[in-house]
Amino acid sequence: MNLFNNTGILYIVPTPIGNLSDITYRALKTLQEVDIIACENIQHTNILLKHFNIKNILISFNKNNEIEQSSYLIKKLKKGKTIALVSNAGTPVINDPGYLLIKQCHIFNIKIVPLPGPCAAITALSASGISSDRFCYEGFLPSKKKTRCDLLYSLRKEKRTMIFYESKYRIIDTITDIINEIGKNRHIVIAREITKKWEMIYSNKAEIILSWIKEDQNRYNKGENVVIIDGYQEPKKVNISENIKNTFSILRSVLSLKQSVLLTSKIHKMNKNNLYKYAIKKEEK
Known part of the structure; x- marks a missing residue:
C-alpha cells in the first residue's frame, strides 16, 4: 500500500553553518536535481549555489511570507514537483520558517525526505563536555530582560542540559541573568562562530565566563552564540552520625x-x- 499520494517530494536540506566544506554530497545532488529551491534568503543561498556551480529556480520562503508561500508550494507538490527547503544556515525549521509547510505536507500525504546535516546546537553540544544523554532545546532567549529572567528562573531546577541561542548584542546581559536567576556556580559553555575561522568554545562556571568574556570584546562582538547550561543537580544529602x-x-x-x-x-x-x-x-x- 502506498502511504503517499501521487505527488512530488519535499526535501529538507541542511546547509553549512559557516564552513562550506560541511555540505554533504547528497545535499548538493538534491539541490541540483529538484525543481524548486525554497530559501529563506535568495541572495544568501545563491552564494552557496554559485560556490558549487549549481543553477536552479529559487523562491523566497521566510517568516514574512510563509503562509502564502506554503500554499503555493503545496500546489506545486500536488502537481508532482520536487522542492528543496533550505534556511540561511543549518537544519531548516530549527528557529527558521518551514513548520507550516511541513505540517501541510503531512495533511495532504505529501512525502517528506529530511536530509541529515549541520546544526549549531548539536555541534556545540557535542563539544561542550556537559552531559548530552538528556537535553532540551529552548531556542533564542527572549530579548526583553524581564521575560528572559522569568524564563531562566523557571528553568533553574531543570535537570536536563539546556541549549539556547543568543545574539552578540545580548550575550553579556544573558550571562548576567543566568548568574542571577540560576546561579553563579552553574557550569555553562559558550560556543561562538561554530565551524568558522574564529570558532570559540569556552567552558566554566557562569561568573568566571562573565569575567572572561568582558576582558576582550572580540570574545562577544561577532556572530551568534550557542549557550549550554548544565542541568540542575540535587544537593547530596549528608548523613550526620x-x-x-x-x-x-x-x-x-x-x-x-x-x-x-x-x-x-x-x-x-x-x-x-x-x-x-x-x-x-x-x-x-
Whole structure:
C-alpha cells in the first residue's frame, strides 16, 4: 500500500553553518536535481549555489511570507514537483520558517525526505563536555530582560542540559541573568562562530565566563552564540552520625556556633561546610 499520494517530494536540506566544506554530497545532488529551491534568503543561498556551480529556480520562503508561500508550494507538490527547503544556515525549521509547510505536507500525504546535516546546537553540544544523554532545546532567549529572567528562573531546577541561542548584542546581559536567576556556580559553555575561522568554545562556571568574556570584546562582538547550561543537580544529602551530633551539642553548650563546628569537624575529620549546614538548621528550630 502506498502511504503517499501521487505527488512530488519535499526535501529538507541542511546547509553549512559557516564552513562550506560541511555540505554533504547528497545535499548538493538534491539541490541540483529538484525543481524548486525554497530559501529563506535568495541572495544568501545563491552564494552557496554559485560556490558549487549549481543553477536552479529559487523562491523566497521566510517568516514574512510563509503562509502564502506554503500554499503555493503545496500546489506545486500536488502537481508532482520536487522542492528543496533550505534556511540561511543549518537544519531548516530549527528557529527558521518551514513548520507550516511541513505540517501541510503531512495533511495532504505529501512525502517528506529530511536530509541529515549541520546544526549549531548539536555541534556545540557535542563539544561542550556537559552531559548530552538528556537535553532540551529552548531556542533564542527572549530579548526583553524581564521575560528572559522569568524564563531562566523557571528553568533553574531543570535537570536536563539546556541549549539556547543568543545574539552578540545580548550575550553579556544573558550571562548576567543566568548568574542571577540560576546561579553563579552553574557550569555553562559558550560556543561562538561554530565551524568558522574564529570558532570559540569556552567552558566554566557562569561568573568566571562573565569575567572572561568582558576582558576582550572580540570574545562577544561577532556572530551568534550557542549557550549550554548544565542541568540542575540535587544537593547530596549528608548523613550526620549520632556520635558527631553529640560532640557538636556538647561543644555548642560552651562555645560559639563557629567554634563548635570547627572543632567538631576536626575531631571527626569531616567537611565543616556540611556540618555548618546541619548546625544552622538545628539553631533555627
